[in-house]
Amino acid sequence: MAARGRTPSDGPSAARTRVRACAACQKPGEPDELVRWVLGPDGHVVPDLGARAFGRGAWLHPAPDCLRKAQSALSRSFRTQVLTSAEEAVQLLSEAAGVQVGRLLGQAKRQGLLSEGGTLTEEAYQEGRASAILVAADAGRATLKPWLERAIEAGRARIWGTKDELGRFWGRPEVAVLGILDQRLAKRVFGGIAMALLAPEQVSRGKRIETSDRGLATEDE
Ligand SMILES: [Zn+2]
Structure with a gap:
């Protein structure tokens, strides 16, 4: 049997479908551990928390270490200069996550959960x-x-x-x-809250802020 051509990134998991890797740290993750980013025609990216939007997508962990590299990592993935900065990406993600938490809670209420x-x-x-x-x-x-x-x-x-x-x-x-x-929903809500509490300062170059108290902050409208 002829050996299949393999690229260095091929591993035992490469054949599995639905395995996605973070564009920044390259580590694979389940869909609910990664956030899909979609490239718009204007060169900016937006988070696609439902992972359903049309368009070219790339994945990133919603963690400061990976989001800090968002611009270069997504530019590499999309093979074009992404114009969204890391700070802007975090701001967009935080806002979208806040909206998503609200949507999930509304859905939970309607379903009696x-x-x-x-x-x-x-x-x-x-x-x-x-x-x-x-x-x-x-x-x-x-x-x-x-x-x-x-x-x-x-x-x-x-x-x-x-x-x-x-x-x-x-x-x-x-x-x-x-x-x-509901366990699944609870996990999604807590994941959304963690993202909503991300702040652009966490990915600013050369700056790291203490975030342990942010969970107690009142959410601004
Ligand atoms: Zn990552």
Whole structure:
């Protein structure tokens, strides 16, 4: 049997379909670990979080180390000079991710995959039905009961939005706690929140900022 022509990038996984690699670090990743970027006719790129947009696409990890190289890596992938800077790319990704989180929560509400309020959400969490919890940044100290603080420490609960914003997903003026009753959806929401909290300063050359407190910041409209 004749040997197939192989390029250096061919590996055992090269034959598998659906394997995508990050254009910056070259590491392969599952579709939900990478963000697809689409090249527009004007030379700028936009994030395609649904990975459904028409056009030429390339993939990047939504991580500062990879996004810092977005412009050169995507220029290489698209074989043309991409005009979007790393800072602009992060700004676009953060905005798109914020919109996507809202869309996912709206969808979750319609499908009955949300629980509202501390009591019902605690029940759902203790019974293993709530995969993730969102706590409004302006929720009072009374909301942050020990079980919820433990969930935050365990990475199962995140501070996100304001009571007004969470209330909008639920259809009530103010909501302090929302539980997400679906594991897959919870993973997507938390992934979206992590991207929404990215800041252009994180990819500015020669600058690294401490990001550990950003999760507590109130989301600006
Ligand atoms: Zn990467």
